[in-house]
Amino acid sequence: MFTERVQSTRAEQKRRTTARITEAAARLFQEHGFHGTTVRQIAAEAGVSVGAVMAAGDKESLLSLVYDQAIAARIPAPPTVESATSAVDYLSRYFDPFIDLFTENEELARAYFRALTRGRPANAALGGLRTLTESNLTTAMVNAGIPHARAGLGAQVMFAGYLGELMLLAAGSTDPEQTADRIRSTAEFITAQGRN
Known part of the structure; x- marks a missing residue:
């Protein structure tokens, strides 16, 4: 009992x-x-030792954690069956808060994507984000009358497309408006295919 409390x-x-x-x-x-x-600055700012910072993660892992938490805090709930929000609107607007996050600081966005592309185990939060996002997108499509199996596949495509668009945005190959337009086009295509 004492050990459990400690x-x-x-x-x-x-x-x-x-x-x-x-x-x-x-x-x-x-x-x-x-x-x-x-890392020394982070330790000083947090009032902990450098060792404590390294136990939490290296600089790249900490950046991933910062972004993963910021993204998770912005995830919108899926619309209900009674909601007036269409599946296309929900799917295309779902990623707006994330796009805004990435355009707030382009240098940090590029560093975050470099960390993601390294595929380190510390980036496992991305898997959790994917699961939650795909679940929300699937629910929105099912609530709009799309069969569950097709909705699940559509959610996978939306998430993969979103990551690709964010990478292009972080690389400076596109702008937020073009990114939002392409995500909306993908949402329109997926919902149309889901109903066929």
Whole structure:
């Protein structure tokens, strides 16, 4: 019983420390950029040791965590069957908050995508985001009358298309308006195919 309480207290303390580190990293990345921020600065800002920061993750992992948390906080709930929101509108607008996030700081967006393309295990939060996003998109399409199997496939295509569009946006190959237009075109195509 005593051991369980100590472990619970340690786990809670670790969670709070990681949250402080992540918040400090987010502030410093915004203020100084990814390359202008050091692990020592993050430790000083969070009031912890460099070792504590490294236990939470290296700089790249912390950036991924910052972005993953920011993205998760912006995920819109799927519309209900009674909602006036069409599947096309929901699917095309679903990603707007994420596009806004990526255009807020292009240097950080590029660094985040470099971290994603390395495919490190620390980026496992992307898998959780994919699962949640595909679930929400599938629900929206099913609520619009698209059979579940087709809706699931459509959600997979939407998520893959979204990642591709964000990579183009982060690389400076497109602008937010073009990105939103292409995502809407993809949503229109997917919902039309889902009903056939």
